[in-house]
């Protein structure tokens with residue numbers, strides 16, 4: 226995607242679709258239990274992948290399916306979820322309790338490099354039957370669905386919170402409920418809290434004290450629950466970056482003041498660091514991002530982003546574009562996402578003039594110089610690389626390679642961007 230050097234057209238409104246994280250949790254719950262209606266479901270490719278994987282596996286169909294499989298002794302169903310990490314992790318638990326069904330759960334080349342061992346170990350400890358088909362600790366998996374009766378498990382919590390969420394989503398369905406003891410540091414904690422918020426709104430009883438999460442068994446909500454998904458704050462982050470560089474007002478919908486998405490931290494972060502105030506219009510669920518024209522930027526940015534890892538790339542690009550020194554910690558999980566995001570940032574920030582140093586879990590600026598003449602940003606098949614570098618067109622024209630990657634989380638990104646830029 227060639228992006229001309231542009232200015233920001235003020236006062237436009239952008240409607241972003243539902244949170245990918247919330248949507249994917251609700252889809253699993255909808256499939257395990259009934260009586261749920263979802264509004265503003267994410268239009269992301271990851272959510273489509275999950276919807277497809279779950280189609281015809283809802284609870285009602287499951288009973289019939291079980292008999293069908295027993296009768297015909299069919300081979301395992303193959304489910305390919307491509308790049309969708311949450312889908313991979315959530316479906317591992319889901320298919321583990323899908324009695325009578327054998328599933329081969331696989332994904333893209335990159336998915337086969339993303340860890341899943343702690344989740345598989347936890348499920349095996351609970352009694353699940355899962356085998357690795359290629360490399361120990363990584364997808365693809367062969368899962369023989371069966372009834373799980375064990376109810377306590379230890380899970381290391383420092384690699385991915387998605388393992389914990391995956392277990393929490395099936396927990397209510399287990400005959401004896403589930404007690405999870407989180408071992409070690411807890412990464413991406415906000416996502417675990419989001420899951421607990423969703424399951425408890427659903428009627429499932431759960432507590433989180435110290436390092437222990439307890440979930441009681443649950444049958445079904447007594448009446449239909451309507452869940453309106455708040456729009457995606459990770460997607461909104463790119464407009465905060467655009468606002469910080471373009472210094473004009475932007476409106477975004479549909480967002481709430483009380484959000485369960487950890488990435489809503491972007492509002493406070495961009496207010497403190499870049500003078501972008503956010504006002505909420507409760508009745509329209511609209512937020513207005515407004516730059517303070519007299520704001521003086523900080524001398525240095527020091528931030529731990531363990532709770533909101535998906536907006537780290539956004540922040541690094543904004544700070545580099547404004548040449549504000551930064552030192553960001555808490556980013557260990559970035560190494561095992563769609564690409565090694567720390568390495569990708571290190572490589573591509575150079576092109577816009579920022580030299581950095583990276584460690585296992587940090588990125589720090591070293592110096593700022595002039596951007597390259599013909600900037601062409603590689604995305605490494607990572608949607609967030611494409612979207613986080615796009616705002617740089619407010620400073621200088623650039624090319625973003627593999628533009629279609631945005632579809633993973635935000636298919637309308639380029640179209641929405643074009644409505645607020647004037648070249």
Ligand SMILES: O=C(O)C1=C[C@@H](OP(=O)(O)O)[C@@H](O)[C@H](O)C1
Pocket residue numbers: 245246247311384385386387390412413416534535558
């Ligand atoms: O549960 C979720 O919806 C997510 C959890 C986070 O992953 P980790 O816990 O692996 O950091 C986040 O990066 C991902 O985009 C979505």
Ligand SMILES: C=C(OP(=O)(O)O)C(=O)O
Pocket residue numbers: 271308309310311312535562563609634
């Ligand atoms: C890391 C992400 O997604 P997932 O882990 O679900 O692939 C993301 O959307 O930034």
